[in-house]
Amino acid sequence: MAEILKMTQPLITAEAVSRSYLKGQHQVPVLRGVCLSAARGEFVSVIGQSGSGKSTLLHIMGLLDSPDVGEVLLGGSRIDNLNPAARDQLRNHVFGFIFQFYHLLPELSLLENVMTPLMIRHSIFGFWKRRHEIRHAALSILQQTGLEHRLKHRPAELSGGEMQRGAIARALVGRPEILLADEPTGNLDAETGAGIMDLLNRLNQDQGLTIIMVTHDNAIAATAHRSVQLVQGRIQPAEVETSQDTQQRRRA
Amino acid sequence: MYKLLLCVRYLKTRYIALACIISVMLGVATMIVVNSVMAGFTTEMRDRLHNFLADIVIESRGTAGIEDAEKQMERVKSAAGQYIAAMTPTIEIPGMMTFTDPWSGETYTAPVQIQGIDPAGKAQVGPLQDYLDSYNPLLEDGTEVRPALRSREEPLGWELTDEGEKHFRMVQERNRLLLEDRQTESGSTAEPKPSEDAPVFDSEPAAEGDAVVAAPATTDEATMSTASDEGVNAEALFNSDHPDSHEPAVPLEARIYLGEGLVSFMARNPETGRQQKIMMVQPGDNVILSTITSGTPPDVTKFQATVVDTFRSGMNEYDSSIVLMNLDSLQKYRGMHLRNAISSIHIRLTDYSHAPRVLAALEQAFPPGMVNIRTWEEKQGMLLSAVEVETAILNVLLFLIIAVAGFGILAIFYMIVVEKTRDIGILKSLGASSGGVMSIFLSYGLGLGITGSAAGVFIGLLFVEYINEIEDVLSWVTGRKVFDEKIYFFLEIPTHVNPWMVISVAAGAIAIAVLASILPARRAARLHPVRALRFE
Ligand SMILES: Nc1ncnc2c1ncn2[C@@H]1O[C@H](COP(=O)(O)OP(=O)(O)OP(=O)(O)O)[C@@H](O)[C@H]1O
Numbered sequence: 001m002a003e004i005l006k007m008t009q010p011l012i013t014a015e016a017v018s019r020s021y022l023k024g025q026h027q028v029p030v031l032r033g034v035c036l037s038a039a040r041g042e043f044v045s046v047i048g049q050s051g052s053g054k055s056t057l058l059h060i061m062g063l064l065d066s067p068d069v070g071e072v073l074l075g076g077s078r079i080d081n082l083n084p085a086a087r088d089q090l091r092n093h094v095f096g097f098i099f100q101f102y103h104l105l106p107e108l109s110l111l112e113n114v115m116t117p118l119m120i121r122h123s124i125f126g127f128w129k130r131r132h133e134i135r136h137a138a139l140s141i142l143q144q145t146g147l148e149h150r151l152k153h154r155p156a157e158l159s160g161g162e163m164q165r166g167a168i169a170r171a172l173v174g175r176p177e178i179l180l181a182d183e184p185t186g187n188l189d190a191e192t193g194a195g196i197m198d199l200l201n202r203l204n205q206d207q208g209l210t211i212i213m214v215t216h217d218n219a220i221a222a223t224a225h226r227s228v229q230l231v232q233g234r235i236q237p238a239e240v241e242t243s244q245d246t247q248q249r250r251r252a
Numbered sequence: 253m254y255k256l257l258l259c260v261r262y263l264k265t266r267y268i269a270l271a272c273i274i275s276v277m278l279g280v281a282t283m284i285v286v287n288s289v290m291a292g293f294t295t296e297m298r299d300r301l302h303n304f305l306a307d308i309v310i311e312s313r314g315t316a317g318i319e320d321a322e323k324q325m326e327r328v329k330s331a332a333g334q335y336i337a338a339m340t341p342t343i344e345i346p347g348m349m350t351f352t353d354p355w356s357g358e359t360y361t362a363p364v365q366i367q368g369i370d371p372a373g374k375a376q377v378g379p380l381q382d383y384l385d386s387y388n389p390l391l392e393d394g395t396e397v398r399p400a401l402r403s404r405e406e407p408l409g410w411e412l413t414d415e416g417e418k419h420f421r422m423v424q425e426r427n428r429l430l431l432e433d434r435q436t437e438s439g440s441t442a443e444p445k446p447s448e449d450a451p452v453f454d455s456e457p458a459a460e461g462d463a464v465v466a467a468p469a470t471t472d473e474a475t476m477s478t479a480s481d482e483g484v485n486a487e488a489l490f491n492s493d494h495p496d497s498h499e500p501a502v503p504l505e506a507r508i509y510l511g512e513g514l515v516s517f518m519a520r521n522p523e524t525g526r527q528q529k530i531m532m533v534q535p536g537d538n539v540i541l542s543t544i545t546s547g548t549p550p551d552v553t554k555f556q557a558t559v560v561d562t563f564r565s566g567m568n569e570y571d572s573s574i575v576l577m578n579l580d581s582l583q584k585y586r587g588m589h590l591r592n593a594i595s596s597i598h599i600r601l602t603d604y605s606h607a608p609r610v611l612a613a614l615e616q617a618f619p620p621g622m623v624n625i626r627t628w629e630e631k632q633g634m635l636l637s638a639v640e641v642e643t644a645i646l647n648v649l650l651f652l653i654i655a656v657a658g659f660g661i662l663a664i665f666y667m668i669v670v671e672k673t674r675d676i677g678i679l680k681s682l683g684a685s686s687g688g689v690m691s692i693f694l695s696y697g698l699g700l701g702i703t704g705s706a707a708g709v710f711i712g713l714l715f716v717e718y719i720n721e722i723e724d725v726l727s728w729v730t731g732r733k734v735f736d737e738k739i740y741f742f743l744e745i746p747t748h749v750n751p752w753m754v755i756s757v758a759a760g761a762i763a764i765a766v767l768a769s770i771l772p773a774r775r776a777a778r779l780h781p782v783r784a785l786r787f788e
């Protein structure tokens with residue numbers, strides 16, 4: 001791709017990350033020394049079969065989980081061993097999460113859902129002082145995602161595509177540096193999924209947002225700058241792919 | 253901010269939370285109602301105990317009493333005169349009362365507490381006038397069935413009312429006739445004279461002529477057999493004039509006010525089906541009192557007394573044991589009149605809060621060992637502390653109700669936390685801290701507690717305010733009296749709302765709600781974000 005940015009230092013790095021789960025008596029390794037990094041403004045996709053540990057990797061990089069072995073570095077400094085309060089702060093300020101099942105809070109309206117990260121960031125008093133500013137930020141994000149006519153709706157009253165766009169809006173409202181997307185199109189039909197991918201690509205290009213996206217769909221993965229594969233707990237670095245390349249490799 | 257928002261939303265969208273609110277509400281309302289009624293009863297009971305006892309009582313240690321009432325009262329006055337509003341000399345002595353039930357003709361003897369009083373003085377240390385039957389209208393189910401026989405202005409004394417006088421004369425007349433009968437037709441049974449008795453007895457409800465007429469005869473016999481050789485001549489007392497004379501008899505020297513409970517019983521009126529109070533002795537009747545003289549060793553003394561009035565203080569213990577008698581006669585019969593001896597002095601203070609000071613001053617004024625000086629509270633200490641213990645136990649039990657509500661909250665909260673597991677994961681992925689998640693559920697508990705308590709306080713106070721109306725409705729629905737004023741001697745259910753009680757009950761309920769939410773809240777806070785997100 002032509003628009004590959006100059007990548008000097010990676011923004012986020014997973015270094016030799018290992019993670020295993022206890023299944024009964026046995027330690028079942030899921031990640032065995034995964035190395036993955038993304039530079040600022042890069043759009044990396046991770047593909048892998050179901051159960052290969054993609055979500056696990058994403059959770060570790062987003063500080064929702066900790067690696068058994070290995071490190072997570074943000075801008076060169078280690079973040080996986082920080083205290084809980086600092087991790088909470090990083091999750092709120094630096095990372096934005098998108099999930100396959102949207103995970104909007106059912107009791108809140110779409111607008112409230114989108115404002116949640118900022119409500120978490122500020123105290124009641126701080127929120128009250130900035131309420132117009134915050135509302136404005138949420139509204140403009142919702143406008144970007146094309147949901148300005150659904151503000152008062154509860155998640156249950158929205159379609160899957162709308163919910164996912166709402167989730168993206170929520171992930172973005174706090175102006176994160178890195179967007180971690182776990183199968184954002186996994187639960188949507190092809191057309192709606194393509195719309196979501198367009199949105200992500202646009203955010204990547206226009207705002208230079210760093211995106212790490214997990215998917216098991218090669219076609220979706222191909223829209224990224226770079227695609228890597230997670231096989232048997234290890235990353236197989238792959239060159240930049242097109243959709244054609246992907247098909248070829250599958251045949252091989 | 254999200255904490256508050258989510259907490260409010262969870263409250264609004266979870267109807268199960270309503271169950272928590274209602275259980276807290278019911279607990280709080282019950283506690284407030286029960287406490288208010290208990291406090292009402294206690295206050296009322298204390299008032300009644302207090303009213304009958306005066307503030308401070310000086311009692312002699314022995315049955316002989318203390319000599320020279322005037323001198324003793326002078327001594328009291330000089331010791332603590334400025335605090336004392338009124339005082340009255342009294343003789344208190346246990347005794348027996350014998351009277352005849354006109355309905356069955358049987359003679360009863362009951363243990364009594366005879367109190368020799370000066371009615372005017374007694375009325376100054378306590379509300380005696382309010383208790384006396386003749387000064388108050390007779391009420392039945394809240395409606396007046398007989399107006400007061402005496403006006404409130406009439407000073408207290410030992411005179412019979414017109415009705416009492418009439419009854420007295422009727423009884424004397426009947427006795428005279430019976431006596432004549434017996435003297436003329438000796439050997440044959442005394443045949444009542446219906447022609448003469450009938451008009452008088454028509455006024456009495458459900459009177460059975462035979463029983464009523466037979467009654468005086470038995471009294472007569474009892475009197476003659478028991479009080480023959482004593483200083484009291486029964487016949488002479490009964491008919492202070494000669495049997496043959498047709499002049500009206502004069503009531504006896506000894507006059508008494510009878511505790512109503514001593515001579516009354518409740519019976520169902522066959523016509524109306526209502527419980528009715530039946531008086532076995534009424535003003536104008538004579539009864540026999542026996543007690544001991546003040547000598548050493550004491551002798552038994554018996555005398556007849558004319559019932560002038562009945563009283564009801566509302567304290568069952570008093571109403572079913574106390575006989576109030578004119579002080580001078582009691583002194584005479586007990587041989588105390590020469591020394592003007594009394595057994596106790598009842599004192600009313602201008603302000604009860606001075607009691608400890610007065611007590612100390614009086615202790616100084618009397619020689620040690622001569623008298624007991626106690627406040628009414630000390631005198632009734634056992635009863636009062638029993639009531640206190642009862643209230644405390646009741647409160648503990650009732651608080652357990654709220655504790656049960658607390659466990660309900662705990663269970664329901666646990667359910668909600670489980671249900672909200674994924675949302676908790678989401679919040680954590682958005683950067684919410686464990687403390688933040690915990691405070692959602694803690695404030696949820698607080699919100700439930702506050703809402704439930706507020707509703708409970710409101711309903712409880714409303715219930716207390718309209719308790720008598722509610723009682724009426726309940727009585728109407730169930731068809732029987734829930735609160736029978738004839739048993740409790742209250743026209744209305746007494747209540748007393750202590751604001752501190754209300755506040756502490758509400759605060760306790762809120763605290764329990766918060767405590768019950770701590771465990772689920774901690775669970776929520778400790779949830780691992782990934783595990784929460786993966787939770788199905
Ligand atoms: N809490 C856990 N305890 C035990 N095993 C777990 C746990 N969480 C995940 N695993 C296992 O780890 C492996 C990786 O799970 P993960 O969700 O990361 O896979 P994935 O690549 O995201 O799969 P999918 O594409 O289906 O989402 C799976 O085999 C799963 O069974």
Ligand SMILES: [Mg+2]
Nearest residue numbers: 054055056182
């Ligand atoms: Mg997954």
